[in-house]
Amino acid sequence: MIYFYTLLTIAAFMIALLITKRIKSVLLNSFVLTVIILVAVLLAADIPYDQYMAGNAPLNNLLGVSVVALALPLYEQLHQIAVRWKAILFIVTSASLLSMFSGALLALALGASADVVATVLPKxxxxxxAMAIAQNIGGVPAVAAVGVVVAGLQGSVFGYLVLKKLQLKNSEAIGLAVGSVSHALGTVSCLEVDAKAGNYSSISLVLCGIISSLLAPLVFKLVSFCM
Structure with a gap:
């Protein structure tokens, strides 16, 4: 059964890609459609989520290794970074700090404990x-992963649309904004509608990951003073 669930996930993703190519919708991007398909199959077949996750181990185990792949878009865009490195570094650093502080302070305002704040901070x-950061500062890695998915899902569905509604036309700016907030899921959404925005989103998600890893302990200590 372990390979069945892995093949099921891959098949759902392939079907989602085919549908996305036909409808070309930002709202129903490949990730959202994959989730919808998998949820429908699991409910129809009455398959427990824990059983599906255990059976999907081959793909789950690749999650950590996939971090290495994030270096590829960074390498491919080295020329762009070299030309505009000051602006890019300022934007992604500001975005990383804003994202961490906003999530942590909101959780704190709602009465969250220290471990919950640490869990939400790297969303x-x-x-x-995110899981490594959460574990390092005293959060719950598994719950942090859920927060990442929620943030990514929101950004992948609404991020590009909201920025367009705000009449932001610069593809580079759109990409940096989406990638800094919605990581890989937002990047996929950008790539499906604007290649340049997708490229800059990939730059942003990689740099924000690095910057957040370095600054998260400091941000958590600063927020802790408010507890």
Whole structure:
């Protein structure tokens, strides 16, 4: 059964890609459609989520390794970074800090405990990095992963649309904004509608992951003073 659930996930993703190519909708991007398909299959077949996750181990185990792949878009865009490195570094650093502080302070305002604040703080970086950050500062890695998915899902569905509604036309700016908040899921959404925005989103998600890893302990200590 372990390979069945892995093949099921891959098949759902392939079907989602085919549908996305036909409808070309930002709201129903490939990730959202994959989730919808998998949820429908699991409910129809009455398959427990825990059983599906255990059976999907081959793909789950690749999650940590996939972090290495994030270096590829960074390498491919080295020329762009070299030309505009000051602006890019300022934007992604500001975005990383804003994302961490906003999530942590909101959780604190709602009465969250220290471990919950630590769990929410890294919500806008890719899952393996967020889980490592959460564990390092006293959060719950598994719950941090859920926060990452929620943030990514919101950004992948609404991020590009909201920025367009605000009449932001610069693809580079759109990409940096989406990638800094919605990591890989937002990047996929951008790539499906604007290649340049997608490229800059990939730059942003990689740099934000690095910056957040370095600054998260400091941000958590600063927020802790408010507890």
């Amino acid at each position: 806008s970086v890719t899952t393996p990095i």
